[in-house]
Amino acid sequence: MAQAERTREAVVEAALARLDLSAKTRLLAGQDRWSLPALPQIGLKSLVMSDGPIGVRGVRWTADDPSIALPSPTALAATWDQDLAHRAGTLLAQEARRKGVHVLLAPTVNLHRSPLGGRHFEAYSEDPYLTGVIGAGYVNGVQSGGVGTTAKHFVANDAETDRFTVNNLVSARALRELYLAPFEFIVENAHPWGIMTAYNAVGGTTMTEHHHLVNEILRGEWGFDGFNVSDWTAARSTKGAIEGGLDVAMPGPTTVYGDALAQAVREGRVEEARVDTAVRNVLRLxxxxxxxxxxxxxxxxxxxxxxxEDLAREIARRSFVLLRNEREALPLKPGTVALIGAAAHDARVLGGGSATVFPSRIVSPLDGLTTALPEGTLGYAVGADPSTELATARQDFELSAVCRDIDGTVIGTCRVPDGQIHWSGVELPEGVTIQRLRTIELTGTFTPRETGRHTFGIKGIGAYRLGIDGTTYYDDVQLLDHDDPFSGLFDAPVPRAEAELTTGEPVEVSLIHHVTVSEDEALMKDITFALAHQGPRRDPDELIAEAVEAARAADTAVVVVATTDRVESEGFDRTDLRLPGRQDDLVHAVAAANPRTVVIVNSGSPVELPWRDEVAAVLLSWFPGQEAGAALADVLTGAHEPGGRLPTTWGALTAAPVTQVVPKGGELPYAEGVFIGYRAWEKEGRTPAYPFGHGLGYTDWTYESVESDGTTATVHLRNTGERAGREVVQVYLSPDEPGAERPARWLAAFAIVEAGPGESAEATVGLPQRAFEIWDEKTDAWSFVGGSYEIEVGRSITDRRLRTTIRI
Structure with a gap:
């Protein structure tokens, strides 16, 4: 232990010794949604946490407190660049300090077990090694800026269905080789200051009480010395949580800790030494x-x-994966371009749920290409709108929140840029207290862009009154058919009004919400609802016909297709991999009209691409963050090469080997064992649309030779194209006799090289010993498997260019 660490430990021990039981247990329970209480008697300030992972939202859920929005975690993993992940983390630490945040609730290092996972976009990869490398880079970057991280969600939180109660049945081997592996890598290589335990149970024990996985493996075997915080509302038992190694139960102030924990100690149900251990971990943080x-x-x-903004743009273009590029459709040739798709105008730059942040600006594809292309060469058509539901009231609305007490007296106001209220005690407008607040009115004007029937709706639970242009359309209590505490954030808005409006003529809008008053003070500290809107719906066939005519008249058609918040979000899993709405029909039709059709796929996780062989090029942009359109223009025009490689396999749902995400009887068996992702595709002998590691660039590479001594591999390659480029050199390990219970091959190492036209490059990578080990369930230990292995090097799991045999 370094001298600085010894000094900090001494201060921690001295502070702990000065705390009584009440203060100690209070420290382990949040004082509100995002922070732990200050304890002035020991010089402890309040410690503030905030959601990530693509930005730092801070303690206020509002567009009035903007944040940098980086590309999605799947995009960051698609760069295969640990140094870039480190820079992303460093920026987020900078953002955290600006917002007074001490701990970022990120990164998510769960695996892409199934393509149906609703939170797929928020995790990195189907491969545990790639996940660990990118996650470690991110954690090291954040913590280099003096801000803590909480690698999450420990462990096997790989789907959203029944996430609060599901019992995941995972073999010890699959846990060790897949789901625990990225956490272990990050603990060893980045020393995170925090871990967040998941909602789900593993093997019958909820993760907030899992003594074996937390105390014996995470802390004991791996030596983790940070703090362990629950996912929000996950902690359920005072005795079970503290004995299971949970340090902090969030959010507060009413949790299983605090007064409940102090009482358990006084009654002899919990040893105070366990409380001291948890407090010590928090004080160390x-x-x-x-x-x-x-x-x-x-x-x-x-x-x-x-x-x-510069880093967001760089990560985005480095993450874009060029899946297909026939007839050198990209970069764009001089000429006219028809840009098509609703997502080209209203870009989807991030996934739904707690990963939401509010950037100060969003550059859409239309914005980016308008700036980059010569004037008069770009046209735009909607083509197809993927969203069939209302969106929160943002564009064309000017809204404020007016807070009133029981007598109707105004006690506070604030601006609401996006029609969404999400307040806890620390987020209330100046002058407003939860004790006095009785109603919140979202009020202001809406100026329609189009003449026709506009639909308005409400997102949230409770009593509401909705009025448009002086007419009350709804005055009732809105209920939902489930009890997810985050439904006000994740559920779809409910349509409640239709009004005929005229382009350019403003109308008054009003949504009054009656705040529920509860004797439980904690229940009154989270207020979530939104006003939602949808413009007049045009005939889908007419929109597609307009897009086809635009495409036929242009030299190149660029179609942007996308998912929506109802497809990819925290809170639910997907039921299929299809693009929503008529977008597939749109692409088929445009491709038939213009052979130079380029499709931009704006999704955070796999979608089926039934038209992929009909179009000239397919470029995957993920959820590309706030600089989406600028980065897209960089790549389409050829100013920069698309640098991404797939961190997960893309294919049709009917061919996907692992699709079960819905529990039966409260249990979800991970029956596939260690075979997920490319491991499972190869075992089943199935061919995906695009394999793990795939991605094209704007130059060509020749792989010339590989040598290995079993501990390292050295690869020589040459840029044989006409422009400079970057290549991701992937090294796979294949045992001579894998047997039925071992994958045919797996990712062992990778490296990035750069070279100019005609130049050679060399990549030397270490082959970690763990790549040669399996978890032996009989001995409950790692077992080194000697024998003959092929070192296979290439551009993807299926495009392996070189091989050499080693015997160890």
Whole structure:
């Protein structure tokens, strides 16, 4: 232990010794939704946490407090670049410090077990090694800026259906080789200051009480010395949680800790030493982030400032995966371009749920290409709208929130840029207290872009009154058919009004919500609802016909297709992999009209592409963050090469080997064992649309030779194209006799090389010992498997260019 760490530990022990039982147990329970209480008697300031992973939202869920929005985690993993992940983390630490945040609730290092996982976009990959490498880079980057991380969700939180109660049945071997592996890699290589335990149970024990996985493996075997925080509302048992290794139960102030934990100690049901261990972990975190008096923070020399917009743009273009490029359709040739798709105008840049942040600007594909292409060469048509539901009231609305007390007296107001209210106690407008607040009115004007029938609706649970242009359309209580506490964020808006409106003529809108008053103070501290809107719906066939005519008249057609919040979001899983709405019909029709059709796929996770062989090019943009359109223009025009490689397999749902995400009788068996992702595709002998690791560039590479001594592999390759490029060199390990219970091959290492036209490059990578090991369930230990292995090097799991045999 370094001297600085010893000094911090001494301060922690001294502070712990000065706390009584009540103060200690209070520290382990959130004082509100996002923070832990200050304890002035020991010089401890309040410690603040915030959601990530693509930005730092802070403690306020509002577009009035903007954040940099980086591309989705799947996009970051598609760069296969640990250094870029480190820079992303460094920027987010900078954002956290700007917002007074000490701990970022990220990264998500669960695996892409099934393509139907609703939160797929928020995790990195189907491969545990790639996930661990990118996650470690991210954690090291954040913590280099003096801000803590919480790698999550520990463990096997790989789907959303019944996520609060599901019991995942995972073999010890699959846990070790797949689901625990990225956490272990990150603990060993990045030393995270926090871990977040999941809602689900594993093997019958909920993760917030899992003594074996938390105390024996995470802390004991791996040596993790950070704090363990519950996912929000996940902790259910005072005794079970504290004995299972949970340090902090969030959110507060009413949790299974606090007064309940103090009482359990006084009654002899819980040993105070267990409380001391948890408090020690929290104080250690506080010392590291600089909120414990007398302890020097872990980072005193902060990294240089990073331009967030520039980095968001760089990550996006480096993440774009060129899946197909026939007839050299990309980069775009000089000529006219027909840009088509609703998502080209209203870009979807991030996934739904707790990963939501509010950037100060969003560059749409239409914005980016308008700036990049010569004037008069770009046209636009909607073509098809993927969304069939209302969206929160943002564009063309000017709204404020007016807060009133029981007498109807105004006690506070604030601007609401996006029609969404999500307030806890710390987020209320100035002058407003939860004790006095009785109604919130979202009020203002809406100026229609189009003449016709406009639909308005409500998102949330409770009593509402909705009025448009002086007419009350709804005055009732809106209920939902489930009890997910986050339904006000994740559920679809319910249509409640239709009004005939005229282009350019403003109308008054009003949505009044009656705040529920509860004797439980904690229940009154989370207020979530929204006003939603949808413009007049045009005939889908007419929209497609207009797009076809635009495509036929242009030299190149660029179609942007996308998923929606109802397809990819926290809170639910997917039921299919189809693009929503008539988007597939649109692409078929445009491709028939213009052979130079380029399709941009704007999704965070796999979708089926039934038209992929009909179009000239397919470019995957993921959820590309706030600089989406600028990065897209960089790549389409050829100013930059698309740098991404698939971090997960893309294929049809009917061919996907692992699709079960719905529990039966409360249980979800991981019956596939260690065979997920490309491991399962190869075992089943199935051919995906695009394999793991696939991605094209704007130049060509020749793989010339590979040598290996069993501990390292050295690859020589040459850029044989006409422009500079970057290549991801992938190294796979294949045992001579894998047997029925071992994959045919797996990713062992990778490296990025760059070279100009005609130049050669060399990549030397280490082959970790773990790549040669399996978990032996009989001995409950790692077992090194010797024998003959092929080192296979190439551009994807199926495009392996070189091989050499080693015997170990």
């Amino acid at each position: 506080a010392a590291r982030v600089g909120v414990l008096e007398g302890a020097a923070p872990a980072v005193t020399d902060l990294p240089d400032l990073i331009d967030g």
